[in-house]
Every structure is written in structure tokens, then in C-alpha cells.
Amino acid sequence: MTEVLVLIDAPDGKVTKPSLELLTIARRIGEPSAVVFGSADNATLTEYGAEKIYTYDDAAYAEFLVGPKAEALAQLVADKSPAAVLVGASTEGKEISARVALKTESGWISDAVDVQADGGTITTTQSVFAGNFTVKSNVTKGAPVITVKPNSTAPEAAPAAGAVEAVTADISDAAKTAKITSSKPKEASGRPELTEAAIVVSGGRGTGGDFSEVEAFADSLGAAVGASRAAVDSGWYPHSFQVGQTGKTVSPQLYVANGISGAIQHRAGMQTSKTIIAVNKDDEAPIFELVDFGVVGDLKAVLPQATEEIKKRKG
Amino acid sequence: MTKIVVAVKYVPDATADRTFSADNTVDRVGVDGLLSELDEYAVEQALQVVEAGEGEVTVLTVGPEQASDAVRKALQMGADAGVHVQDDAIHGSDAFATSLVLAEAIKKLDYDLVFFGMASTDGGLGVVPTLVAERLGLPAVTFASEVSVDGDTVKIRRDGDVATQEIEASGKVVVSVTDQSGEARYPSFKGIMAAKKKDVQEWTLADLGLDAGSVGLDNAWTKVESFEPRPPRTAGEIVTDEGDGGAKLVEFLASKKFV
Numbered sequence: 023m024t025e026v027l028v029l030i031d032a033p034d035g036k037v038t039k040p041s042l043e044l045l046t047i048a049r050r051i052g053e054p055s056a057v058v059f060g061s062a063d064n065a066t067l068t069e070y071g072a073e074k075i076y077t078y079d080d081a082a083y084a085e086f087l088v089g090p091k092a093e094a095l096a097q098l099v100a101d102k103s104p105a106a107v108l109v110g111a112s113t114e115g116k117e118i119s120a121r122v123a124l125k126t127e128s129g130w131i132s133d134a135v136d137v138q139a140d141g142g143t144i145t146t147t148q149s150v151f152a153g154n155f156t157v158k159s160n161v162t163k164g165a166p167v168i169t170v171k172p173n174s175t176a177p178e179a180a181p182a183a184g185a186v187e188a189v190t191a192d193i194s195d196a197a198k199t200a201k202i203t204s205s206k207p208k209e210a211s212g213r214p215e216l217t218e219a220a221i222v223v224s225g226g227r228g229t230g231g232d233f234s235e236v237e238a239f240a241d242s243l244g245a246a247v248g249a250s251r252a253a254v255d256s257g258w259y260p261h262s263f264q265v266g267q268t269g270k271t272v273s274p275q276l277y278v279a280n281g282i283s284g285a286i287q288h289r290a291g292m293q294t295s296k297t298i299i300a301v302n303k304d305d306e307a308p309i310f311e312l313v314d315f316g317v318v319g320d321l322k323a324v325l326p327q328a329t330e331e332i333k334k335r336k337g
Numbered sequence: 338m339t340k341i342v343v344a345v346k347y348v349p350d351a352t353a354d355r356t357f358s359a360d361n362t363v364d365r366v367g368v369d370g371l372l373s374e375l376d377e378y379a380v381e382q383a384l385q386v387v388e389a390g391e392g393e394v395t396v397l398t399v400g401p402e403q404a405s406d407a408v409r410k411a412l413q414m415g416a417d418a419g420v421h422v423q424d425d426a427i428h429g430s431d432a433f434a435t436s437l438v439l440a441e442a443i444k445k446l447d448y449d450l451v452f453f454g455m456a457s458t459d460g461g462l463g464v465v466p467t468l469v470a471e472r473l474g475l476p477a478v479t480f481a482s483e484v485s486v487d488g489d490t491v492k493i494r495r496d497g498d499v500a501t502q503e504i505e506a507s508g509k510v511v512v513s514v515t516d517q518s519g520e521a522r523y524p525s526f527k528g529i530m531a532a533k534k535k536d537v538q539e540w541t542l543a544d545l546g547l548d549a550g551s552v553g554l555d556n557a558w559t560k561v562e563s564f565e566p567r568p569p570r571t572a573g574e575i576v577t578d579e580g581d582g583g584a585k586l587v588e589f590l591a592s593k594k595f596v
Contacts, residue, residue, distance in 0.1 A: 216498075
């Protein structure tokens with residue numbers, strides 16, 4: 023079976039859930055080989071199906087933006103001729119993979135929500151125009167380089183060999199030009215990462231600037247908290263939590279929109295969620311066109327009651 | 338004297354009914370279009386850099402005839418000159434071919450910096466800046482929420498998901514800015530009048546020394562097999578809160594096994 027290269031994201035060595043999803047998808051195509059810059063928890067990679075683990079150890083990978091990683095990965099692709107290259111659809115993942123595709127003259131498909139292999143053909147599914155269309159595509163040149171959105175599949179354990187191989191790459195000076203001069207980690211919120219969360223609870227203009235009811239409800243469900251652009255632009259919640267066209271695109275099992283009217287900018291970021299619930303005072307709010315369940319009412323009354331009820335049920 | 342090229346895109350209006358043409362490409366002709374909102378931030382930041390010292394801003398677009406509207410809007414905001422690359426052979430180009438056309442056009446211009454918006458509001462991939470930089474062999478400092486230019490060094494702040502980073506690069510640099518970089522100005526009446534006299538050059542692929550075989554739909558390295566509209570969501574259940582809205586919400590959650 024042919025190799026499938028999977029670029030692993032492992033901040034502080036901990037392999038992210040989307041990376042495990044990529045390993046699971048890679049098994050549909052061939053034998054997964056994990057590619058790690060720095061170090062990752064190799065036991066986890068092995069447990070989730072990595073036959074090989076290529077590790078790169080060079081300060082340049084952390085010191086500069088994507089240039090060095092893209093050069094190294096392109097060299098590995100040229101060397102291994104993999105059946106496909108899978109990368110997470112993060113900002114960095116997209117930049118690295120697009121450069122790899124250009125360097126290796128391979129077709130690049132981004133933001134896939136599904137990847138299937140049928141014989142030699144790999145077909146991707148993407149969701150476009152605010153989730154209003156699904157598009158099926160394939161690559162006509164080179165090894166398909168595909169970025170995959172979080173939550174595109176559930177990670178499945180499938181213990182493999184996990185043979186570690188240290189690799190070095192020739193990094194050009196031209197790749198070492200965008201220098202990271204400082205990096206301050208964000209304070210952890212203690213909640214799941216927004217784009218990876220199974221449940222997202224978000225708030226908008228209807229919160230009036232107070233997210234306490236939204237946060238309490240989110241915590242009762244173990245959910246991530248999101249915000250609409252209106253709430254972010256008003257300075258009520260940080261931009262990194264914005265769901266929508268100019269923020270994050272989320273596709274959780276459950277999305278609960280509170281005090282959010284449902285403008286196209288917001289829908290673009292959440293429309294592909296599996297189940298959608300809205301709470302809004304305005305019964306004409308466009309968000310109600312999308313919902314599986316809606317409550318016309320004040321979130322300041324509805325959410326605390328719901329939070330209490332969940333706590334009661336969970337005992 | 339800082340010369341900045343701002344690359345902008347003409348996109349279908351997100352509030353219109355966006356769809357595909359018969360050849361599976363985005364319909365850019367049959368729907369109303371405009372300057373991509375996210376590119377307005379790039380125009381704004383370029384204008385601010387130039388206004389803080391000396392320089393000029395040239396706005397560059399690749400697209401069909403109507404794309405000149407996007408150039409015009411940027412000129413109304415205050416850009417000095419425009420370039421519109423238009424050629425039927427470009428139709429259906431993906432991010433890779435687009436980056437090739439942009440890179441060749443930028444090479445023909447006299448520039449120090451190249452500014453982009455963080456992504457388009459239609460394709461939304463956000464990789465054209467990094468691909469143009471790759472082709473030009475230039476540093477790329479992307480997704481800036483703050484930009485400052487000091488001599489020949491560009492410094493940006495990037496507010497990422499896990500960290501806030503300061504990034505810098507020197508010489509000719511490709512920069513992309515987010516919608517957090519600062520509100521974009523509206524064209525003033527004076528700006529609208531002045532834009533009418535500004536020079537917009539029309540270039541074709543031949544002007545860039547590019548062959549039709551290097552761009553366009555038939556030369557893409559990927560192929561759209563099919564597209565279909567998402568099935569409409571079946572109408573959900575809507576209840577009005579009469580003091581029991583929260584409880585009913587949880588009943589629904591329980592019925593779906595979320596609690």
C-alpha cells in the first residue's frame with residue numbers, strides 16, 4: 023500500500039484532535055505516515071494508525087513562518103511520492119500545503135469536509151457559499167494535497183507500527199525571512215477549542231454585552247463559546263471567538279445561537295452544523311429559518327432556566 | 338518613498354444569490370459584484386502607510402470586465418493608480434493560476450511592498466498572498482491585525498488561536514491584513530470625483546508574457562466533478578417562551594441525546 027503523508031499539529035507535544043481525524047481519513051487511502059515538526063506524543067500517533075513517524079528537528083521551524091516547513095514537506099513529497107498529503111485546514115496548514123502543492127506541481131484542495139478513495143481516485147467534498155452548496159472535486163495532477171476541516175470524521179484508534187524516522191531537510195535562506203520575534207501564548211479558557219468542539223454555544227447582540235448566561239449554559243454542556251460579529255465589533259467578546267465569514271467556521275454536532283439574528287456573515291460560519299438551536303426575542307429573526315429547534319424569548323430568562331435544568335438532570 | 342501594490346478581488350455580493358455557471362466555475366457575471374470587503378482593509382492599511390510618509394498606492398486586480406468596479410472603489414478611497422488584468426483565458430483560474438498572473442503583474446510594477454486582504458469573501462481560501470510570495474521569492478507576513486513599516490522593515494502582529502505573535506521581515510515584503518487591522522474609510526465626495534481622473538491600465542496575459550496554457554479552467558490541477566445545492570433544512574420546531582422556554586430547550590436536547 024502506498025504512503026499517505028499526514029502533517030501533524032502538536033502544540034507542546036500534544037497531538038490535536040483534528041490531526042487524529044486526518045490519520046483516520048488517511049487510512050481510507052493508504053498507510054498513514056505522520057510528519058512532525060518538533061516533537062509529538064508518538065504513542066498517540068501510533069495508536070491512531072501511523073505506520074511511520076517522520077520527525078524534523080531544526081530551530082528554523084519554530085523561528086520562522088511557514089517557509090521552512092513548506093520546503094521540508096515538499097522535499098519529503100518528492101522523495102516518497104505519497105498517494106496523498108493531508109493537512110489540517112488551519113491558517114498555517116493552508117499556507118504550508120498550498121506552497122507544497124506549488125513546489126511539487128500537485129493539485130491542492132482546501133477545506134474538505136469529506137475525503138473518499140475509490141480505487142485510485144480520491145474525491146473530496148467541500149461546502150461552499152456559506153454552506154449553500156456542496157462541491158465534489160478531485161486532483162488531476164501530482165499527489166493530491168488536501169486540507170481537511172476539523173470534525174470531518176471521528177478519530178478511530180487503529181494501532182500501527184509507529185516506526186520513528188528522523189529526517190533532515192535542506193532549508194534555503196529565502197525560506198527563513200519572515201521571522202517570529204515574539205510569541206505570547208493565549209490564556210487558556212478551559213473550554214474546548216472553538217473549531218474542534220462538538221458543541222458550540224454563541225452569543226450576539228441580544229446579550230447586551232453580558233455573556234455570563236451564554237458562558238454558564240456552554241459550561242453546563244461542556245461546549246465552546248462563540249460570538250457574532252456584532253458582539254465582537256462592540257468589544258463584548260474577543261475576535262478569536264468570532265463565528266462567521268471573517269471569523270471561524272464551525273461545524274459542530276450542536277450549535278446554539280443566542281441573541282443572534284442570523285445575518286449571512288454569521289450563517290457562513292455555522293450553517294453546516296449538524297443540529298442548530300436558536301434563542302431570540304425576535305420571532306422574525308432569519309436564524310429561525312435554519313433551526314431544528316427555536317425558542318422565541320429572552321436569552322436572559324431562557325438560558326439560566328436551561329442551565330439549571332441540565333445541572334438537575336446531570337445531578 | 339514607499340510604493341505599495343494592493344491586490345484586490347471583485348467578488349459576487351454575499352447577500353445576492355451566489356451560484357455556479359454551466360462549467361462549474363463561480364458565476365461572476367450573472368450576479369452583482371463588488372470589491373471584496375476584506376480587501377478594503379488592505380487598501381486602508383496601504384493608504385495609512387503612505388500617508389505616514391511618502392509614497393503611492395497602486396491597486397491591482399485580475400478579473401472580468403466588471404472587476405474594474407473594484408479598482409474604481411479603491412481609487413475612490415485614495416489609491417493613486419490602477420491596473421486591471423483581463424483576459425478571457427483567465428476564466429476559471431484557481432488560486433494557483435491567479436497567483437501566477439498576480440506575480441507576473443507585480444513584477445512589471447515598481448514596488449516595495451505588496452498588500453492583500455486576509456482572504457476573499459467568495460473562495461475564502463486565504464492562500465493567494467502566500468503563493469504570490471512563494472512565486473516572487475519574497476517574505477510573506479500574513480494575517481496581520483496590526484502593521485507598521487519602519488525603513489525597509491515590516492512588522493506585524495498576528496492574533497492567532499493559540500498565541501499572539503510579532504513577526505518581521507525586511508526588503509520587498511508581501512503582507513496580508515485581517516479585518517481587525519482597522520476600519521476601512523468610506524470614499525469622500527472629493528475622492529469619488531478625483532478617482533475619475535486616475536489612470537487605470539488594462540493588461541492582458543500577452544502583456545505579462547504569459548501563455549493561455551498556464552492559466553484558466555482547463556489548466557487547473559484540480560477538477561470540480563459536481564456541485565449541488567444543499568438540501569433546504571426542514572422547518573424546525575419553534576416555541577414561544579412562556580416561562581418554560583429553557584425547560585423545553587433541554588427537553589429537545591435530551592431527545593437528541595445531548596444531555
